[in-house]
Amino acid sequence: MSAAVVSPWRMFLGEFGESRVAVVAVSLLALIILLAVAAPLITPQDPYDLARLVLTDARRPPGYVGSNGFTHWLGTDAQGRDLYSAILYGLRISLQVGLIAGVIAFTLGASLGTLAGFVGGRLETLIMRIIDLQLSFPAILLALVLAALLGQGKWQLIAALVTAQYAYFARTAHGAATAERSKDYVEAALSTPLSPARVAFRHVLPNCLPPLIVVATVQVANSIALEATLSFLGLGLPVSEPSLGMLISNGFQYMLSGRYWISIYPGIALIVLIVVINLVGDQIRDQLNPRLKR
Amino acid sequence: MLSFVIQRLMQAAVVMLVISAMVFIGVYAVGNPIDVMIGPDATQEIRLATIHAYGLDQPLWQQYFTFLQRLAHGDFGRSFVYNTSVLQLVISRLPATLEITIAAVLGAALLGVPLGMYAGYAPHSRIAKTIMGVSVLGFSVPTFWIGLLLIFTFAVNLGVLPAGGRGDTATVMGVEWSFLTFNGLTHMLLPVVNLALFKLALMIRLARAGTREVMLTDMVRFARAAGESEWTILRRHVLRLIAIPLVTVFGLEFGSTLAFAVVTETIFSWPGVGKLVIDSISSLDRPVMVAYLMLVSLLFITINFTVDIAYVALDPRLRARKTT
Numbered sequence: 001m002s003a004a005v006v007s008p009w010r011m012f013l014g015e016f017g018e019s020r021v022a023v024v025a026v027s028l029l030a031l032i033i034l035l036a037v038a039a040p041l042i043t044p045q046d047p048y049d050l051a052r053l054v055l056t057d058a059r060r061p062p063g064y065v066g067s068n069g070f071t072h073w074l075g076t077d078a079q080g081r082d083l084y085s086a087i088l089y090g091l092r093i094s095l096q097v098g099l100i101a102g103v104i105a106f107t108l109g110a111s112l113g114t115l116a117g118f119v120g121g122r123l124e125t126l127i128m129r130i131i132d133l134q135l136s137f138p139a140i141l142l143a144l145v146l147a148a149l150l151g152q153g154k155w156q157l158i159a160a161l162v163t164a165q166y167a168y169f170a171r172t173a174h175g176a177a178t179a180e181r182s183k184d185y186v187e188a189a190l191s192t193p194l195s196p197a198r199v200a201f202r203h204v205l206p207n208c209l210p211p212l213i214v215v216a217t218v219q220v221a222n223s224i225a226l227e228a229t230l231s232f233l234g235l236g237l238p239v240s241e242p243s244l245g246m247l248i249s250n251g252f253q254y255m256l257s258g259r260y261w262i263s264i265y266p267g268i269a270l271i272v273l274i275v276v277i278n279l280v281g282d283q284i285r286d287q288l289n290p291r292l293k294r
Numbered sequence: 295m296l297s298f299v300i301q302r303l304m305q306a307a308v309v310m311l312v313i314s315a316m317v318f319i320g321v322y323a324v325g326n327p328i329d330v331m332i333g334p335d336a337t338q339e340i341r342l343a344t345i346h347a348y349g350l351d352q353p354l355w356q357q358y359f360t361f362l363q364r365l366a367h368g369d370f371g372r373s374f375v376y377n378t379s380v381l382q383l384v385i386s387r388l389p390a391t392l393e394i395t396i397a398a399v400l401g402a403a404l405l406g407v408p409l410g411m412y413a414g415y416a417p418h419s420r421i422a423k424t425i426m427g428v429s430v431l432g433f434s435v436p437t438f439w440i441g442l443l444l445i446f447t448f449a450v451n452l453g454v455l456p457a458g459g460r461g462d463t464a465t466v467m468g469v470e471w472s473f474l475t476f477n478g479l480t481h482m483l484l485p486v487v488n489l490a491l492f493k494l495a496l497m498i499r500l501a502r503a504g505t506r507e508v509m510l511t512d513m514v515r516f517a518r519a520a521g522e523s524e525w526t527i528l529r530r531h532v533l534r535l536i537a538i539p540l541v542t543v544f545g546l547e548f549g550s551t552l553a554f555a556v557v558t559e560t561i562f563s564w565p566g567v568g569k570l571v572i573d574s575i576s577s578l579d580r581p582v583m584v585a586y587l588m589l590v591s592l593l594f595i596t597i598n599f600t601v602d603i604a605y606v607a608l609d610p611r612l613r614a615r616k617t618t
Contacts, residue, residue, distance in 0.1 A: 141590065233557065255450060256445075270439065274435070274436070
């Protein structure tokens with residue numbers, strides 16, 4: 001590096017820009033988020049305002065001009081909802097659930113993992129045993145069981161997703177914290193009057209962040225996929241808040257009679273979202289992985 | 295070694311006990327099971343009699359104790375919906391799940407290992423890149439969505455394969471199997487492909503990573519110097535070396551494939567255990583839910599226990615560390 005001081009943030013962004021795939025993925029992701037946030041402004045119809053749905057417009061193919069006067073570019077579903085509008089509203093819900101679950105799982109898992117790695121002893125054994133045990137069960141099974149036990153609802157679903165996923169964060173944070181614990185700067189910080197909790201969360205945790213961020217991107221994509229799967233199985237969100245998974249599920253029965261668009265278009269939206277997040281995550285992983293550094 | 299086995303066995307027993315308590319509280323104590331069993335217009339006497347008959351007036355710990363006692367006798371109760379013994383119900387559905395699970399795991403291994411080895415042998419070839427691209431899709435696209443696409447393509451558009459059900463079955467030793475009839479096989483194809491894709495992606499990645507590592511070792515160089523053909527090197531040496539981690543993952547994945555079968559069975563209306571449990575969740579058939587959860591937990595704990603013991607038996611370094 002010839003420049004006098006280059007902030008790590010700058011360097012990270014510069015390196016990120018070198019990968020064309022990653023830049024395209026990030027732009028697409030930004031576009032998707034923008035579309036989801038601006039959904040009420042850019043959709044011709046509020047898909048959940050029952051008064052404005054026209055049943056005679058139900059299950060029309062893409063390009064059909066509805067009785068409201070606008071064209072349904074992606075067709076309509078069984079209730080006569082404009083699919084383009086429904087997809088954007090569904091994206092909102094899927095993103096919301098995925099992000100909230102991801103953030104809570106991150107906070108819970110990172111705290112538990114750092115605590116276990118930092119304190120050590122009995123507490124570490126106990127926490128990590130529980131987490132190892134949980135990791136030996138597939139996340140989908142755990143989420144399925146919890147969603148079934150807790151019942152339907154957004155927060156119940158988020159609780160199920162968090163329980164299924166926090167263990168991955170805890171595992172990662174624990175590994176990183178154990179490695180950091182033995183370093184000199186931690187010894188130095190502990191010899192000052194700073195409280196151990198402060199050292200753990202203000203000094204050790206930030207140094208454990210890079211691997212956690214990598215896990216976080218993958219897990220947000222996973223929780224969106226998991227939410228869609230649960231909603232598809234009828235264990236996810238209530239009908240009043242249809243996510244992409246539920247739109248796909250609603251269209252499934254019509255697929256057999258050739259009305260593909262009700263399931264296919266929400267499905268494409270879901271896949272693009274997940275693949276894009278995974279691509280961004282891959283790039284971040286490659287950049288933060290010290291073993292691949294030249 | 296023996297003390298380690300005993301220690302692990304006791305741990306497994308404790309875990310099983312904790313899970314049974316969680317399942318019990320989750321399924322029986324949350325919500326009111328009595329509302330599911332009798333109609334809302336039942337008289338007060340019937341209500342009290344039912345509560346008494348199921349022991350719901352007992353304190354919670356006593357109900358749990360009775361529940362454990364019955365479990366120990368292999369009695370999971372009767373299904374509210376089918377009115378048959380739950381254990382029999384689950385066991386009668388098991389062959390359907392087993393046949394697609396085994397076919398999927400075997401198929402993923404038999405196809406994934408050669409593909410992955412090729413991708414690791416010639417990592418820069420176009421074919422290798424295509425293989426890896428497909429494996430990325432297998433990882434990130436949700437199973438249920440692939441299932442929908444399969445149905446849409448092969449059952450609806452092309453009309454060449456059935457969209458669901460088991461088709462004709464042949465009975466061998468009192469158990470019905472689909473894979474023994476041609477019609478059954480055509481019904482099996484799509485669910486098996488659906489279930490296998492994720493495992494296939496995993497096998498490809500593992501085999502590729504292993505092959506890339508082994509190809510760089512001196513052993514391969516010496517084998518080449520000795521005049522062995524590339525094919526012999528791959529088959530004789532590389533495959534043997536990467537086989538150990540692959541076999542481990544293969545075993546572990548078998549359990550998680552059973553879990554994923556829930557999704558696949560629902561899409562293809564495959565009458566296996568997974569479909570049974572989803573149906574029981576939507577019809578609030580609690581005894582079936584409990585039996586499924588307990589059996590699956592038992593399965594996973596057994597798999598983990600076996601893997602732990604196998605590792606320690608195979609790796610002396612672990613043995614030294616674990617016993618201290």
